[in-house]
Amino acid sequence: MDMATRKWNKVVMLLVFVFPAFAFYTAFTLAPAFGGMWFSLTDWNGLNPVYHIVGLSNYAEAMGDRFFLKSLWFTAKFVLYMLVLQNVLAILLAVLVEALGRSKVWFRTIFFMPNMLSLIIGGFMWMFIFTRVFPYIAEKTGWMLLDQSWIGDPRYSFYAILALSLWGGVGYLMIIYIAALQGVPQHLKEAAKIDGAGAFAVFRNVTLPMIYPALTIGIFLTLNGSFKVFDAVYSLTGGGPGRSTQVIAINIFEEAFSFSNRYGYASAKAMILFGIVVIITIIQLAVMKRREVQA
Amino acid sequence: MKKAFHLLLALTMIFTLSAACSSGNNEGNSGTVSSTAASTNSNESNSGAATEAPPKKVELKVFMSFPRFKDQFEQYFSQFKEKQLIEKNIDVTIQLEMPNADQAKQILQSRLSSGDAPDLYTLHANDIPTYYDAGYVADLTGQPFVDKLYDAVTETVKYDGKVAALPLESLSWGYLYNKKIFADNGLTPPQTLDEMRAVIEKLHTADVKPFLLAFQESWIPQLMMALSLGGTVSSTYPDWIEKMNAGEASYGDVRSVFDIIDIITENGTDKPFETGNEAGSAEFANGNAAMWVQGPWNAETILKVNPDMEFGVAPLPVSNNAAATMINLATSTSLALSPTSENKEVALDLLNYILDDQDSSALFEELKFNPIASVHTYEVFPWVNEASEYVSQGKAYLDLKLPNGVTDETAKLLQSYYIKDVTQDDIIEALDKVWETAVKAN
Numbered sequence: 001m002d003m004a005t006r007k008w009n010k011v012v013m014l015l016v017f018v019f020p021a022f023a024f025y026t027a028f029t030l031a032p033a034f035g036g037m038w039f040s041l042t043d044w045n046g047l048n049p050v051y052h053i054v055g056l057s058n059y060a061e062a063m064g065d066r067f068f069l070k071s072l073w074f075t076a077k078f079v080l081y082m083l084v085l086q087n088v089l090a091i092l093l094a095v096l097v098e099a100l101g102r103s104k105v106w107f108r109t110i111f112f113m114p115n116m117l118s119l120i121i122g123g124f125m126w127m128f129i130f131t132r133v134f135p136y137i138a139e140k141t142g143w144m145l146l147d148q149s150w151i152g153d154p155r156y157s158f159y160a161i162l163a164l165s166l167w168g169g170v171g172y173l174m175i176i177y178i179a180a181l182q183g184v185p186q187h188l189k190e191a192a193k194i195d196g197a198g199a200f201a202v203f204r205n206v207t208l209p210m211i212y213p214a215l216t217i218g219i220f221l222t223l224n225g226s227f228k229v230f231d232a233v234y235s236l237t238g239g240g241p242g243r244s245t246q247v248i249a250i251n252i253f254e255e256a257f258s259f260s261n262r263y264g265y266a267s268a269k270a271m272i273l274f275g276i277v278v279i280i281t282i283i284q285l286a287v288m289k290r291r292e293v294q295a
Numbered sequence: 296m297k298k299a300f301h302l303l304l305a306l307t308m309i310f311t312l313s314a315a316c317s318s319g320n321n322e323g324n325s326g327t328v329s330s331t332a333a334s335t336n337s338n339e340s341n342s343g344a345a346t347e348a349p350p351k352k353v354e355l356k357v358f359m360s361f362p363r364f365k366d367q368f369e370q371y372f373s374q375f376k377e378k379q380l381i382e383k384n385i386d387v388t389i390q391l392e393m394p395n396a397d398q399a400k401q402i403l404q405s406r407l408s409s410g411d412a413p414d415l416y417t418l419h420a421n422d423i424p425t426y427y428d429a430g431y432v433a434d435l436t437g438q439p440f441v442d443k444l445y446d447a448v449t450e451t452v453k454y455d456g457k458v459a460a461l462p463l464e465s466l467s468w469g470y471l472y473n474k475k476i477f478a479d480n481g482l483t484p485p486q487t488l489d490e491m492r493a494v495i496e497k498l499h500t501a502d503v504k505p506f507l508l509a510f511q512e513s514w515i516p517q518l519m520m521a522l523s524l525g526g527t528v529s530s531t532y533p534d535w536i537e538k539m540n541a542g543e544a545s546y547g548d549v550r551s552v553f554d555i556i557d558i559i560t561e562n563g564t565d566k567p568f569e570t571g572n573e574a575g576s577a578e579f580a581n582g583n584a585a586m587w588v589q590g591p592w593n594a595e596t597i598l599k600v601n602p603d604m605e606f607g608v609a610p611l612p613v614s615n616n617a618a619a620t621m622i623n624l625a626t627s628t629s630l631a632l633s634p635t636s637e638n639k640e641v642a643l644d645l646l647n648y649i650l651d652d653q654d655s656s657a658l659f660e661e662l663k664f665n666p667i668a669s670v671h672t673y674e675v676f677p678w679v680n681e682a683s684e685y686v687s688q689g690k691a692y693l694d695l696k697l698p699n700g701v702t703d704e705t706a707k708l709l710q711s712y713y714i715k716d717v718t719q720d721d722i723i724e725a726l727d728k729v730w731e732t733a734v735k736a737n
Contacts, residue, residue: 045425047404047408047425047426047429048428048430049408049430131569149569151511152566152567152568152714153568153714240511240513240568240710241510241568241711241716242707242708242709242710242711242713242714242716242717243707243716244711244714254703257401258400258700261404261699261700
């Protein structure tokens with residue numbers, strides 16, 4: 001066989017191996033995405049077999065939609081909090097777990113377990129905690145701080161949703177950071193200690209730069225996931241009361257399937273969300289990749 | 296050798312997959328063949344009245360959004376199966392799907408638009424126009440059951456002059472009140488806003504919460520608006536809906552609807568957003584509040600918690616005009632037939648069987664639905680009688696038919712109104728806009 005055929009064979013082999021996963025991906029992710037793009041240009045109501053093309057008027061309308069913009073703002077606030085809190089907590093937990101001796105694996109499992117539960121189930125569990133357990137504890141111990149309307153009061157429901165998302169998401173990032181921490185060469189840390197650096201200084205100047213790639217991934221995942229948050233909010237507050245905790249995904253979901261059933265308009269809003277996430281993550285990845293350090 | 300083995304393995308997997316996909320089709324046929332063989336044998340051994348031909352196998356897909364009535368309907372359908380087998384020699388298999396009410400709409404819509412329509416499905420009567428225009432509802436005028444229905448009820452499922460569905464849940468409702476609390480404090484259901492304020496005063500002095508607030512599920516606060524708007528429009532602005540549809544009116548014209556809503560929200564239980572429908576029913580059944588703006592469709596849930604609880608249905612006052620205090624007559628869930636059904640005759644038989652002369656009464660009694668046809672002869676519950684009295688006095692109106700989406704928007708806005716996130720003006724503006732969009736979209 002000559003070089004060209006061998007190369008071709010190789011490509012074909014790779015394609016064949018990737019094919020099953022690619023087929024599923026195309027059928028269940030790509031095709032609906034293209035479908036969504038198509039429907040965003042129509043006024044389909046999700047039911048009627050007849051619909052009309054309305055071009056970009058859906059997009060223009062979305063820009064002026066008061067509730068959509070409000071949900072964008074609310075989601076942005078949520079993303080900011082999540083970004084900082086989730087990564088800080090994950091790094092903290094990773095450092096703590098790594099510093100443990102024999103119970104390392106046990107604790108790793110425990111902290112990762114919430115991630116394995118569906119957030120909807122977690123939501124119901126936390127709903128029970130917020131509405132029944134907290135008031136009970138508050139009564140018994142007198143910690144009135146706990147006796148708020150965690151679900152009903154918009155000031156507190158934000159923190160309730162934050163708590164649930166953190167509980168579910170930190171474990172996953174923690175695992176990534178643990179893996180990164182294990183890749184930091186021991187001799188660098190020892191050298192720093194010999195030079196007289198304290199634990200915190202070692203962490204800041206040696207460990208942190210070495211786990212920078214993991215930080216990139218962690219921030220990317222958090223950004224990506226938090227913008228699309230749905231399960232946590234849906235199961236705790238449903239976007240309520242009213243629209244006070246409505247995130248973008250819920251706004252789109254309700255637009256498409258309740259209210260006036262404006263599937264086409266909702267698809268346009270979904271495309272806008274997609275655009276926002278793509279732009280932000282591209283910028284984030286570009287900025288952070290440049291600053292990565294190799295060992 | 297190894298290569299051949301791996302190739303064989305791969306081919307086996309591919310063939311298994313394709314076999315699994317197509318076996319769905321084949322199973323149906325082989326099933327019929329074997330049952331035909333079996334029944335031919337049993338027929339041959341049966342001398343006398345049995346027909347020669349084997350029973351035709353028919354499968355019906357029925358979609359109902361009442362998971363709480365699963366047992367009753369399954370039993371009723373098996374009665375239907377027997378009847379069909381004896382009378383028409385058709386062996387009916389009914390595939391009953393019973394999703395939760397809040398997901399039912401989405402599931403149904405996806406099924407309908409993907410061409411996988413169930414033969415019979417439940418539909419909220421207010422959605423009939425949308426689904427009919429989209430071509431998913433068959434015309435049922437002239438079916439035997441139509442003659443048995445009460446006239447007022449038939450009106451609620453008619454669209455464009457045609458009967459579009461079979462009404463199941465027909466209700467007369469206002470608000471529920473705890474008879475014991477009212478009796479203990481010497482109260483009678485108020486007929487005007489001033490009387491309502493007096494009732495509330497008395498309840499406060501007796502240290503009883505006047506209203507139960509359970510706003511977690513957004514459809515419950517929306518009931519306040521439905522009653523308030525219904526009473527106001529039906530008594531004082533009879534042509535408001537037409538004017539709204541023509542863009543000549545506004546919710547600002549009926550701003551007085553907020554009066555009773557304010558009264559209710561200011562005199563209610565705490566933490567309404569942590570109380571859903573179930574929790575609310577439990578609290579009401581345990582006497583935590585005197586009144587609850589809810590309908591008797593919750594009767595079963597309430598009585599499950601406290602079977603001795605006595606509650607009544609009373610019309611909600613909306614102004615100081617006693618004539619505006621009326622009962623709301625509505626059909627909520629109805630059963631529609633899909634025009635693309637492959638087994639129309641059997642489906643129609645099942646539909647008509649729901650209002651069967653002999654068996655329908657027992658079914659409706661078990662479901663605790665209101666009687667809607669002349670074949671219903673069961674004892675109605677005391678609260679139904681109470682509501683029906685108001686109806687017979689003429690103090691009732693047909694539930695307003697609002698455009699698609701206005702009700703959902705009202706639900707959300709009233710939740711926001713409670714937490715003071717929006718003002719009355721905001722609500723008026725938003726509802727006007729939604730109405731306008733909905734009218735344009737149709």
